Amino acid sequence: MELWESGERHISWAARSMPVLTALGGRFAAERPLDGLRVAACLHVTAETAVLMGALKAGGAEIALAASNPLSTQDDVAEALRGYGMAVHARAGVDRATYYRHIHQALDVRPDLVLDDGCDLVNILHTERTDLLDGVSGGCEETTTGIIRLRQMAAEGALRFPVVAVNDTRTKRMFDNRYGTGQSTFDGIMRATNTMLAGRTVVVAGFGYCGRGVAERARGLGARVIVTEIDAVKALDATLQGYEVRTMERAAPVGDLFITVTGNRDVITAEHAAAMKDGAILANAGHFDVEIDVRALDELAGEVRRGVRPNTDEYVLPDGRSLLLLAEGRVVNLTAAEGHPAAVMDMSFSAQALAVAWLARERTGLEPGVYDVPEEIDQEVAGLKLAAAGIGIDALTGDQEAYLRSWRSGS
Known part of the structure; x- marks a missing residue:
């Protein structure tokens, strides 16, 4: 009851x-x-x-x-x-x-x-x-x-x-993917890590509608944002919006926080993880727990400390560096927080x-x-x-509708 x-x-x-x-x-x-x-x-x-x-x-x-x-x-x-x-x-x-x-x-x-x-x-x-x-x-x-x-x-x-x-x-795409994912992703990350983002380097993998929202919110929190992409048009869009675009291989050594938002698998691999700095945080805001290769991360680590904080596992590499994986690599906004x-x-x-x-x-x-x-x-x-929300918008007049339907009207 x-x-x-x-x-x-x-x-x-x-x-x-x-x-x-x-x-x-x-x-x-x-x-x-x-x-x-x-x-x-x-x-x-x-x-x-x-x-x-x-x-x-x-x-x-x-x-x-x-x-x-x-x-x-x-x-x-x-x-x-x-x-x-x-x-x-x-x-x-x-x-x-x-x-x-x-x-x-x-x-x-x-x-x-x-x-x-x-x-x-x-x-x-x-x-x-x-x-x-x-x-x-x-x-x-x-x-x-x-x-x-x-x-x-x-x-x-x-x-x-x-x-x-x-x-x-x-x-x-506009409301849920961009604004919802953007806000709720960082809600989950903050709850899991209590980390400060201002001045840190955040790597966002994927610049679709969700990735754009995540990148915008990261920049709004004062982070330096790097975007990785496989789509040339999206990569160009990110560049023109002022983000630095790199391959994941080049982003791996400099990122403080990595967020995957692609819907694909093996976006962050063992090779990428091996190049990351001590204390780097890994989070997935895509869908399944395959965007970050968690199984390869298990094999790479010399020791795994589960639950160092709620929804945070620490992977200790053989050379003593640690990586922090959030929400077991599952979708962080719904696992470490309450979603949108x-x-x-x-x-x-x-x-x-x-x-x-x-x-x-x-x-x-x-x-x-x-x-x-x-x-x-x-x-x-x-x-x-x-x-x-109590918001009103304009409606087309009859003349405006006729103008849009006609190809005979001049400029």
Whole structure:
């Protein structure tokens, strides 16, 4: 009961900063767009996710939820969701085998629709639970890592149902990826290390939307920022924004704090780690614990001191230098902190909720593949967020609309 009450308070606090999703929950309760549909979700089990699950349940869905990262699971929130009548298969800190067992248990609901964060649930559907595929008519994916996997599946003809790329909306890239990741990454790093960033050298691996947000916040805290990239256009963008761009090989000896934000693997290898200075801090703000090669780091170290601070492990190299790995190489903002602020997730999860309702309505006419969120949903979410903040914007006049539609008008 104590855990349930704690989860209730946690969810209520998050809902205060999520007016758009709360309003959508009220609309869903009246319209019931998901009546009779079973939804299996693999998401971070946090208070903000709970508000999304509440909106979908209000819309008529039967929910089965598994965790997309065992270190981000909030046990009190999981217990509260069970009290709301949802099947929740998640517990903080479980091992890899239990993590995958929980995903299988969520799939046992035999879903009509799926929600994923990193494509693990969709991957299992297409490899180990193929007997369920005929019943799945659509899904949503909300991470860059997951979208990369799904587009590859679609290119190879392996994807068996339509999936909406919620991650690729303009509102999510701007608000969630840039501002949310930028702030919450340093929230996690500060909690784990209590380090001062002013005057330090921060190496940001990856200059996508998330990487830009991390680099901006690091510079705002007074750090010297180095960016590493594999994309020439993004590297040029970073250069023109005033950041120094280096290869990781050249950045490794000078960095004080390394933050990976790529969605790829082996971004920091044993060779890079061997060149780092004593006391260097390694954090991952991407998705999975493969961006930093943690297993190679284990082999490189002569001694590993676990838990020198909460979510901080010290790797002592044979020559006496130490490297500090945060959150076991998992996503630092959700492991060492609480993830994005609820106000950020209000927009991301509102787009997710509307995309699920759109899928429920359109799914029978969609071929397997990866679909963008309809532009009207993106505009609606942004408009609702502005309205909730009391912000008004201009509207086109009739003459302006006619001018934009016409090619005959001169300059």
